[in-house]
Amino acid sequence: xxxxxxxxxxxxxxxxxxVRVPLPFPPGHVNCWLLRDGEGWLVVDAGPRxxxxxxxxxxxxxxxxEGLPVTRVLxxxxxxxxxxxxxxxxxxxxxxxxxxxxxxxxxxxxxxxxSGSLNRQQQEMGRAAxxxxxxxxxxxxxxxxxxxxxxxxxxxxxxxxGGDTLKIGGRSWxxxxxxxxxxxxxxxxxxxxxxxIGADQILPRISPYIGVLSWEPDADPLAxxxxxNDSFRDLPAGTMVLPSHGxxxxxxxxxxxxxxxxxxxxxxxxxxxxxxxxxxxxxxRVLFPRVVDDSQVGFVIGEGLAHINRLVTAGTVLRERGADxxxxxxxxxxxxG
Ligand SMILES: [Zn+2]
Numbered sequence: 001x002x003x004x005x006x007x008x009x010x011x012x013x014x015x016x017x018x019v020r021v022p023l024p025f026p027p028g029h030v031n032c033w034l035l036r037d038g039e040g041w042l043v044v045d046a047g048p049r050x051x052x053x054x055x056x057x058x059x060x061x062x063x064x065x066e067g068l069p070v071t072r073v074l075x076x077x078x079x080x081x082x083x084x085x086x087x088x089x090x091x092x093x094x095x096x097x098x099x100x101x102x103x104x105x106x107x108x109x110x111x112x113x114x115s116g117s118l119n120r121q122q123q124e125m126g127r128a129a130x131x132x133x134x135x136x137x138x139x140x141x142x143x144x145x146x147x148x149x150x151x152x153x154x155x156x157x158x159x160x161x162g163g164d165t166l167k168i169g170g171r172s173w174x175x176x177x178x179x180x181x182x183x184x185x186x187x188x189x190x191x192x193x194x195x196x197i198g199a200d201q202i203l204p205r206i207s208p209y210i211g212v213l214s215w216e217p218d219a220d221p222l223a224x225x226x227x228x229n230d231s232f233r234d235l236p237a238g239t240m241v242l243p244s245h246g247x248x249x250x251x252x253x254x255x256x257x258x259x260x261x262x263x264x265x266x267x268x269x270x271x272x273x274x275x276x277x278x279x280x281x282x283x284x285r286v287l288f289p290r291v292v293d294d295s296q297v298g299f300v301i302g303e304g305l306a307h308i309n310r311l312v313t314a315g316t317v318l319r320e321r322g323a324d325x326x327x328x329x330x331x332x333x334x335x336x337g
Pocket of ligand 1: 030079081082200244245
């Protein structure tokens with residue numbers, strides 16, 4: 001199947017349509033899904049609040065919905081490329097919002113943040129990691145991000161939880177939860193169709209961003225990610241995965257193995273390097289030696305800390321306070337490479 005053009009729609013199966021919404025940053029697009037549902041359509045993910053996105057949806061609605069309304073809006077997780085236009089879409093169609101509780105509350109929390117406080121928190125994390133002053137200054141100059149990219153959510157929603165079954169268009173879809181990329185990301189599996197709407201959990205080419213969030217500096221999201229990937233291993237080998245970024249693919253199990261192997265290799269590299277004590281930033285640069293753009297440093301620190309915290313939790317690496325007060329990480333004496 002040829003990848004559709006930005007904004008283009010493709011029928012994956014009868015009553016299941018892919019809407020490819022362009023993003024002005026990597027990975028360049030997000031896939032949203034339209035599922036025929038009784039007397040209307042259920043939308044999975046509303047895409048980002050970026051210029052032209054509302055117009056794009058209007059033309060999709062005109063051309064794909066066969067004159068029927070959107071009756072439900074399901075959002076997989078709190079990231080702005082997925083939740084951005086949810087509020088608009090629910091209001092436009094008077095449609096209910098479906099989300100997991102954590103993702104809904106997290107979106108509401110981030111939207112309620114007073115301006116700039118997220119940037120300040122990010123600065124704290126950068127300072128503690130020993131990041132360069134240039135990056136800290138870049139955060140001061142940066143406009144507050146989340147609120148400008150996400151519309152306000154409806155005041156009520158329908159709670160989705162792992163193990164729930166949703167009836168969509170007469171078929172049963174199981175709610176399965178992915179963790180690590182986001183805390184309680186909703187994925188949907190339909191046994192009858194053999195289709196998994198995998199959100200950002202299992203992507204075909206890139207490995208999903210697994211990062212420590214600035215308000216949970218000691219969390220271990222990599223353990224959450226690897227553990228929740230295991231919960232998808234019971235799906236049949238022939239499952240078609242519909243990812244939020246990239247092309248639909250078969251080969252779910254091979255992809256889970258590849259993601260496992262990728263992180264195992266990253267952890268081994270870091271364990272090896274931490275024979276020498278390092279700040280979190282120095283350790284993160286071992287994993288990402290080439291990235292220099294200030295706008296990328298936050299991701300480098302977040303993902304670096306996710307790997308460091310995994311090793312600290314496992315007891316492979318020790319966290320100690322350096323003479324300058326910043327945490328240093330070094331391999332535990334019991335782990336001699
Ligand atoms: Zn995404």
